[in-house]
Amino acid sequence: MAVQLRNRTDGQWEQVQPQAVIDANMRNFIIYGIEGLLMTLTNLPIVLSVLRYKALHDQKEFIIVAGLAFADGFNGFAFLVAAIGRINQLLNGDAFVLKSRWHCGTTVWNICWTFANNLAGLMLLVVSIDRLLAVSFPIQYFTFTKRYACILVGSAFAYICIPATVSFVLSYQYQDSEFPAYCLIGMGMHDGYYDGIPSSSQTPFYMMLNVNAMVNILIYMFRFKEMRNGLKALIMCRTKMPATTVRVHSIQISQRNCSLSTFFSSKRSSVVTGSENPRPPPGFPETDPEF
Numbered sequence: 001m002a003v004q005l006r007n008r009t010d011g012q013w014e015q016v017q018p019q020a021v022i023d024a025n026m027r028n029f030i031i032y033g034i035e036g037l038l039m040t041l042t043n044l045p046i047v048l049s050v051l052r053y054k055a056l057h058d059q060k061e062f063i064i065v066a067g068l069a070f071a072d073g074f075n076g077f078a079f080l081v082a083a084i085g086r087i088n089q090l091l092n093g094d095a096f097v098l099k100s101r102w103h104c105g106t107t108v109w110n111i112c113w114t115f116a117n118n119l120a121g122l123m124l125l126v127v128s129i130d131r132l133l134a135v136s137f138p139i140q141y142f143t144f145t146k147r148y149a150c151i152l153v154g155s156a157f158a159y160i161c162i163p164a165t166v167s168f169v170l171s172y173q174y175q176d177s178e179f180p181a182y183c184l185i186g187m188g189m190h191d192g193y194y195d196g197i198p199s200s201s202q203t204p205f206y207m208m209l210n211v212n213a214m215v216n217i218l219i220y221m222f223r224f225k226e227m228r229n230g231l232k233a234l235i236m237c238r239t240k241m242p243a244t245t246v247r248v249h250s251i252q253i254s255q256r257n258c259s260l261s262t263f264f265s266s267k268r269s270s271v272v273t274g275s276e277n278p279r280p281p282p283g284f285p286e287t288d289p290e291f
Contacts, residue, residue, distance in 0.1 A: 015180055029082070033084065090182070102188075
């Protein structure tokens with residue numbers, strides 16, 4: 001169905017849409033904002049706590065978790081900015097003014113989405129690769145340092161710049177006004193990026209990704225006590241996070257008592273059997289053979 005156009009007094013062309021379409025878009029953009037706010041609030045604190053506290057960013061696992069949280073939080077930030085920008089356009093009556101594909105591609109929310117959409121999926125792949133290495137080569141994986149995690153996450157971030165740059169270069173070719181100014185992400189990209197994928201069919205997919213982005217971080221938060229301590233310290237504005245205490249002194253005493261017990265039980269068995277005195281465990285003095 002062809003959309004009716006009209007020429008505004010400022011010389012721009014705009015689509016004529018019924019009030020029902022405007023109201024439906026307003027509801028959708030409000031949902032965008034709620035999703036984006038939740039994704040940002042659940043992921044951004046994870047990134048800040050890992051960056052702030054040495055006890056967290058010295059461990060490779062938390063660097064990878066922070067990379068995943070950044071990707072999902074960045075994606076949520078794009079949703080939030082898109083909701084604010086589009087609602088503002090609807091309220092001002094500018095949402096259906098025709099703009100070029102290049103204009104849509106360079107809106108703040110579409111710039112964020114061009115990077116964040118791909119990055120969120122790629123970071124899930126990074127997490128899968130990390131888990132595969134941990135299971136396949138457990139001994140070697142134990143020796144990996146935070147440099148390994150930085151290289152893994154940094155490679156994903158660097159790779160994302162390639163398709164994003166290609167997208168901007170291709171969309172620059174389209175300077176004719178053809179899309180409404182609220183600019184969905186597909187309106188700012190070359191047709192090949194979303195060719196054959198109706199925008200309506202992407203809604204369940206994006207909903208699953210967004211829910212997954214929030215649930216993932218909650219799982220990591222409840223799984224790791226260090227992460228909970230870091231978030232607590234960040235919320236309370238502490239310069240240092242409380243360390244995860246381990247009773248090293250008690251462990252050493254227990255190990256020493258166990259060694260003593262083993263040593264004297266061996267002595268008694270050697271006396272009964274008439275065998276030669278066993279050597280004491282490391283860290284204990286030699287005993288008299290005539291004991």
